[in-house]
Amino acid sequence: MRVASRVLVIGGGAAGMSAASAARRTDPSATITVLEHGTFPSYGLCGIPYYLGGVIPRGEDLIAYPAEEFISRRRIDLQLGTAATGVDLSRRTVLTATGATLDFDSLVLAAGAVPIVPPISGVDDPRVVTVRRLEDAIALHSRLGNVRRAVVVGAGYVGLEMAEALCERGIEVTIVDRLPRVLTTVDETVAALAQEEAGRHCSLRLGTGLVGLHPEPEFVRVELEDGEVLADLVVLALGVRPSTSLVPELAALPNGALLVDHQMRTSHEAVWAAGDCVALHHLVLAGPAYVPLGPAANKAGRVAGIEAAGGHASFPGIVGTAVVKVFDLTVAHTGLTLAQAQSAGMAAQATEITAKSRAKYYPGAEPLRVRLVHTPDGLLLGGQLAGKDGAAQRIDVVAAALHARMTIDDLADLDLAYAPPFSPVYDPLTQAAQSAQFARAKQEAR
Amino acid sequence: MRVASRVLVIGGGAAGMSAASAARRTDPSATITVLEHGTFPSYGLCGIPYYLGGVIPRGEDLIAYPAEEFISRRRIDLQLGTAATGVDLSRRTVLTATGATLDFDSLVLAAGAVPIVPPISGVDDPRVVTVRRLEDAIALHSRLGNVRRAVVVGAGYVGLEMAEALCERGIEVTIVDRLPRVLTTVDETVAALAQEEAGRHCSLRLGTGLVGLHPEPEFVRVELEDGEVLADLVVLALGVRPSTSLVPELAALPNGALLVDHQMRTSHEAVWAAGDCVALHHLVLAGPAYVPLGPAANKAGRVAGIEAAGGHASFPGIVGTAVVKVFDLTVAHTGLTLAQAQSAGMAAQATEITAKSRAKYYPGAEPLRVRLVHTPDGLLLGGQLAGKDGAAQRIDVVAAALHARMTIDDLADLDLAYAPPFSPVYDPLTQAAQSAQFARAKQEAR
Numbered sequence: 001m002r003v004a005s006r007v008l009v010i011g012g013g014a015a016g017m018s019a020a021s022a023a024r025r026t027d028p029s030a031t032i033t034v035l036e037h038g039t040f041p042s043y044g045l046c047g048i049p050y051y052l053g054g055v056i057p058r059g060e061d062l063i064a065y066p067a068e069e070f071i072s073r074r075r076i077d078l079q080l081g082t083a084a085t086g087v088d089l090s091r092r093t094v095l096t097a098t099g100a101t102l103d104f105d106s107l108v109l110a111a112g113a114v115p116i117v118p119p120i121s122g123v124d125d126p127r128v129v130t131v132r133r134l135e136d137a138i139a140l141h142s143r144l145g146n147v148r149r150a151v152v153v154g155a156g157y158v159g160l161e162m163a164e165a166l167c168e169r170g171i172e173v174t175i176v177d178r179l180p181r182v183l184t185t186v187d188e189t190v191a192a193l194a195q196e197e198a199g200r201h202c203s204l205r206l207g208t209g210l211v212g213l214h215p216e217p218e219f220v221r222v223e224l225e226d227g228e229v230l231a232d233l234v235v236l237a238l239g240v241r242p243s244t245s246l247v248p249e250l251a252a253l254p255n256g257a258l259l260v261d262h263q264m265r266t267s268h269e270a271v272w273a274a275g276d277c278v279a280l281h282h283l284v285l286a287g288p289a290y291v292p293l294g295p296a297a298n299k300a301g302r303v304a305g306i307e308a309a310g311g312h313a314s315f316p317g318i319v320g321t322a323v324v325k326v327f328d329l330t331v332a333h334t335g336l337t338l339a340q341a342q343s344a345g346m347a348a349q350a351t352e353i354t355a356k357s358r359a360k361y362y363p364g365a366e367p368l369r370v371r372l373v374h375t376p377d378g379l380l381l382g383g384q385l386a387g388k389d390g391a392a393q394r395i396d397v398v399a400a401a402l403h404a405r406m407t408i409d410d411l412a413d414l415d416l417a418y419a420p421p422f423s424p425v426y427d428p429l430t431q432a433a434q435s436a437q438f439a440r441a442k443q444e445a446r
Numbered sequence: 447m448r449v450a451s452r453v454l455v456i457g458g459g460a461a462g463m464s465a466a467s468a469a470r471r472t473d474p475s476a477t478i479t480v481l482e483h484g485t486f487p488s489y490g491l492c493g494i495p496y497y498l499g500g501v502i503p504r505g506e507d508l509i510a511y512p513a514e515e516f517i518s519r520r521r522i523d524l525q526l527g528t529a530a531t532g533v534d535l536s537r538r539t540v541l542t543a544t545g546a547t548l549d550f551d552s553l554v555l556a557a558g559a560v561p562i563v564p565p566i567s568g569v570d571d572p573r574v575v576t577v578r579r580l581e582d583a584i585a586l587h588s589r590l591g592n593v594r595r596a597v598v599v600g601a602g603y604v605g606l607e608m609a610e611a612l613c614e615r616g617i618e619v620t621i622v623d624r625l626p627r628v629l630t631t632v633d634e635t636v637a638a639l640a641q642e643e644a645g646r647h648c649s650l651r652l653g654t655g656l657v658g659l660h661p662e663p664e665f666v667r668v669e670l671e672d673g674e675v676l677a678d679l680v681v682l683a684l685g686v687r688p689s690t691s692l693v694p695e696l697a698a699l700p701n702g703a704l705l706v707d708h709q710m711r712t713s714h715e716a717v718w719a720a721g722d723c724v725a726l727h728h729l730v731l732a733g734p735a736y737v738p739l740g741p742a743a744n745k746a747g748r749v750a751g752i753e754a755a756g757g758h759a760s761f762p763g764i765v766g767t768a769v770v771k772v773f774d775l776t777v778a779h780t781g782l783t784l785a786q787a788q789s790a791g792m793a794a795q796a797t798e799i800t801a802k803s804r805a806k807y808y809p810g811a812e813p814l815r816v817r818l819v820h821t822p823d824g825l826l827l828g829g830q831l832a833g834k835d836g837a838a839q840r841i842d843v844v845a846a847a848l849h850a851r852m853t854i855d856d857l858a859d860l861d862l863a864y865a866p867p868f869s870p871v872y873d874p875l876t877q878a879a880q881s882a883q884f885a886r887a888k889q890e891a892r
Contacts, residue, residue: 014871044805044807044866044871046805046864046865046866046871047805047807047808047866050807050808050866050867055808055809056807056808056809061807062807283861293864294864294871295861295862295864295871295872295873295876296861298871298872299859315859316859317861318861319861320861321861321862321863322863322864322865323863323864323865323868324865325865325867325868330868332863334861334863359490359492359493361490361493361496361502361507361508362493362496362501362502363501363502390838390839392836392839392863392865392867392868392869393836393838393839393840393842393843393863393868393869394839394842395863396839396840396842396843396860396862396863396873396875397839397842397843397845397846399843399860399861399862399863400843400846400847400850400852400860401846401850403850403852403856403859403860403861404846404847404849404850404852406846406849406850410849413745413761413762413849414842414845414846414849415729415741415742415763415764415765415766415767415780415845415849416741416767416842416845417767417768417769417778417780417838417839417841417842417845418492418739418740418741418768418769419492419768419769419770419771419838420490420492420493420496421496421771421838422769422771422776422838422839423838423839425460425490425492425740425741425744426741426744427741427842429842430741
């Protein structure tokens with residue numbers, strides 16, 4: 001076993017603290033240091049919209065473990081409020097904002113990602129915010145009582161979650177997106193359901209780009225390509241980019257997401273990485289993809305920490321599974337959309353059905369849209385679900401099917417649970433798979 | 447293609463009508479006859495408790511398709527109220543209760559199963575009922591208003607569903623079972639949660655056998671090994687046995703369930719079978735098992751019909767997935783319990799955890815019990831879930847994992863959907879798999 005006496009972790013979020021904790025379990029005698037520029041370690045970032053919306057009472061509720069847990073119990077030198085400002089890979093040192101130079105034997109990069117802010121004037125007005133840091137969310141929370149009108153720029157899942165949160169607080173919300181649709185993580189037919197649902201609660205200004213933000217004393221004038229909206233609050237939800245500017249010499253995707261192997265090691269032998277700053281192996285694409293989500297950050301962080309501390313672990317990859325609540329609708333997806341499969345050069349087609357979420361005679365049965373993406377010869381490439389009932393965990397069945405490289409025949413044959421309160425006798429997934437089989441048989445008959 | 451001009455189906459339930467419909471699609475010119483002794487074709491048997499409990503308004507709501515759909519649109523000679531009374535396999539004829547003799551080229555046996563009735567006196571009293579036929583349920587429904595006290599004999603899933611239904615109608619319910627526990631389809635620790643939940647609503651008399659039923663003018667005296675209970679209604683929910691007495695020469699399990707191959711063909715070349723009268727190939731046991739449930743009845747019925755009509759199809763098998771609502775609790779299982787694995791001679795162990803069904807800070811998060819059964823080297827053999835939130839479709843993820851012969855490592859690595867309203871960042875299934883990994887690492891370290 002290689003001795004890794006000094007493990008240094010940049011970033012104290014989910015990936016970084018998972019790495020540090022795993023490193024401690026792997027090597028009880030290592031010196032483990034975490035540099036975190038923020039105030040809180042490892043909090044539930046994804047819970048922020050629910051905190052802002054009033055569903056969760058306190059921002060502190062999102063903190064998984066207090067700093068003391070890491071410092072005292074896990075003996076991790078957690079340095080909060082300490083940014084890393086330079087990394088010298090040849091000397092194996094990291095410089096901090098406080099002027100300290102820290103040596104490492106193993107470095108784990110887990111600096112996460114930063115919200116994308118467009119290069120326009122007005123973005124530094126205090127009424128223009130991004131949703132990422134808990135500190136910012138706590139500050140914003142106290143101000144929401146004075147907000148009457150808000151604009152959310154970006155109709156991806158964070159934008160939709162924020163729109164819902166603001167609506168919950170009684171705020172009039174306009175969602176703006178340059179694209180003519182919401183949620184590019186699912187194909188258009190499924191996104192249309194989310195769009196309809198969001199449109200019941202918010203104004204939608206789609207297909208019109210943000211041109212400028214003009215702060216005035218009483219409001220911010222949000223200038224769009226086709227008009228303007230006045231807002232007391234502007235939320236920028238335009239996605240994130242990996243925080244990897246400290247290590248430009250490491251191999252990365254064009255957006256800066258670090259390339260890693262299954263041990264979460266970067267192109268430098270002493271450097272591992274995990275969380276929202278890395279590209280992960282996508283099992284359906286059979287290549288790296290930037291899908292910055294919580295579960296993989298935790299799991300891959302753990303692998304990075306074990307490896308950085310001299311142990312052995314591996315992270316096989318992701319299939320890109322995610323779920324989002326859009327007001328009363330649940331939208332979930334895994335694998336590739338038809339658009340993604342086609343831009344990856346795959347021969348792909350989609351089968352889409354609407355089924356009931358429960359036995360049709362059982363109260364609470366709701367329409368559930370199921371879309372399967374597959375190759376012409378039936379290999380499953382992805383799935384999408386949207387409905388008010390029964391979408392969330394059903395997507396995980398498709399995810400498991402993708403991990404196992406199942407075909408639509410395999411999916412149709414799965415022995416799924418049935419009882420009237422929970423599903424029809426042919427589960428919606430089974431119905432979708434059978435529909436794909438039927439379409440395929442018809443194609444072959446031609 | 448073999449010509450099968452006369453396809454005869456015995457039994458017009460889910461399996462029989464699926465077979466007949468599939469036969470029609472396979473061979474538009476075949477003569478397809480279905481003999482059904484009851485009044486209704488293909489109804490949702492599993493919905494009966496919810497109809498009796500008042501959750502579903504009308505018994506007719508359980509009928510998937512009216513007889514006319516089969517007769518006119520699918521051109522199936524559906525003979526309701528017509529029992530088959532004899533089968534002559536060498537002459538390929540079936541005798542009916544009306545004295546007719548029908549010739550067949552292909553026979554599909556889908557006669558289902560009948561409730562087990564113990565050989566004691568009093569079972570023919572009209573206040574002693576079984577739950578199987580919709581006709582009986584409709585008759586019972588109209589009488590429930592006069593029932594104040596009921597005894598349900600049998601604490602399996604039908605017994606628990608019936609107990610809940612009767613409670614919904616304001617009836618005082620006592621559940622009786624010879625075994626000291628409920629739900630033998632799950633291991634004891636998981637069943638204990640269902641037992642606790644049932645005990646909040648009903649009296650439980652477990653570990654005491656039914657000795658006799660003594661009809662008296664005002665009530666039925668239910669005599670138990672350790673006392674007696676007075677009841678206006680006695681529901682026998684002691685399981686079912688396959689209706690296969692017409693074909694004793696076919697290969698079968700000791701309980702009479704017919705053995706079939708993947709084409710649903712019995713040991714006779716011109717006879718297929720499906721539904722609650724057959725044993726299915728159990729993928730985890732790698733052998734036949736009697737698990738009479740709706741989804742497989744439909745799917746295997748379809749395969750039997752296609753094959754009987756000269757087409758080609760196959761039913762790969764089941765993993766024994768099921769879910770039951772026990773008052774406010776959902777209990778689901780798939781694969782083998784620890785007890786089943788051990789009686790099948792497998793080296794098996796179980797890992798059990800309790801996790802939150804959603805992010806712990808999100809409203810509606812409930813404890814979810816997860817039990818995984820696996821071999822000492824990690825091959826997954828089964829899973830059990832119990833909780834008030836998020837159990838139903840999660841079991842299907844374990845079912846998919848069993849179909850794919852995954853290990854606990856594979857399960858731990860599944861890329862499952864996360865958002866605070868739907869799961870913790872480490873899904874309960876992931877947590878359970880990680881706990882199994884941890885237990886295994888500890889064993890290996892010894």
